[in-house]
Amino acid sequence: MIPSVFISSTIADLQHLREAIKDTVQELSYRPVLSEFGDVGYLPQTSAENSCYLTMCDCQIAVLIVGKRYGSLSANGQSMTHNEFLTARENSIPVVCLVDQEVITYKKVYDASSKGQTAPIFPGMDSPSQTFSLLQSITDAPINNGILPFGSVAEARMLLKTQLAHIFAELLRSKFDPLKASIKDVLSEVMTLRQELRNKD
Numbered sequence: 001m002i003p004s005v006f007i008s009s010t011i012a013d014l015q016h017l018r019e020a021i022k023d024t025v026q027e028l029s030y031r032p033v034l035s036e037f038g039d040v041g042y043l044p045q046t047s048a049e050n051s052c053y054l055t056m057c058d059c060q061i062a063v064l065i066v067g068k069r070y071g072s073l074s075a076n077g078q079s080m081t082h083n084e085f086l087t088a089r090e091n092s093i094p095v096v097c098l099v100d101q102e103v104i105t106y107k108k109v110y111d112a113s114s115k116g117q118t119a120p121i122f123p124g125m126d127s128p129s130q131t132f133s134l135l136q137s138i139t140d141a142p143i144n145n146g147i148l149p150f151g152s153v154a155e156a157r158m159l160l161k162t163q164l165a166h167i168f169a170e171l172l173r174s175k176f177d178p179l180k181a182s183i184k185d186v187l188s189e190v191m192t193l194r195q196e197l198r199n200k201d
Helices: 015-027 048-057 080-090 101-112 128-140 153-176 178-200
Strands: 004-008 031-033 061-066 095-100 148-150
Touching (some): 004 048, 015 031, 061 080, 061 128, 061 153, 080 095, 095 101, 095 153, 148 153
Parallel strands (some): 004 031, 061 095, 095 148
């Protein structure tokens, strides 16, 4: 089975990066899933938004790209991108999180600013506090909480390739670990000996 990779981000401001990440996923012979390329099935019995969440549940990996825009709000007060991330988390789908380096810098300024003082201006950001809250929820998670800063499209592509290689290597190691195989052999021999002893009794 070829893994499906859901690419989640705001679209208008990150279209060029989404297309580059799509190309990267295809180069690795995985199946990229992006709403603007018709990869989401808009089902008649549900909303377009819920169709995206249902599609996320059918994918094996998600790539979350966080730029300066948080995006338009859904009924729950969070952006669709934020909700796609939560859907991945709720369904134990691994998430590779790529974050614009400037946004990470802005978050450090935001975190360092005193409460009660006038909030700093962050150029290009539509809802800084919500974007920073999303990033905080990622880093606060007990697992799968890595954030990968990128400064260019080429860097984002390379980071994604490296992360997918790490995931693949871990799957191979856990599946074909020689130590685990030898433990299974020993357990099998113990079970056989136990059965033979019982038969002698």
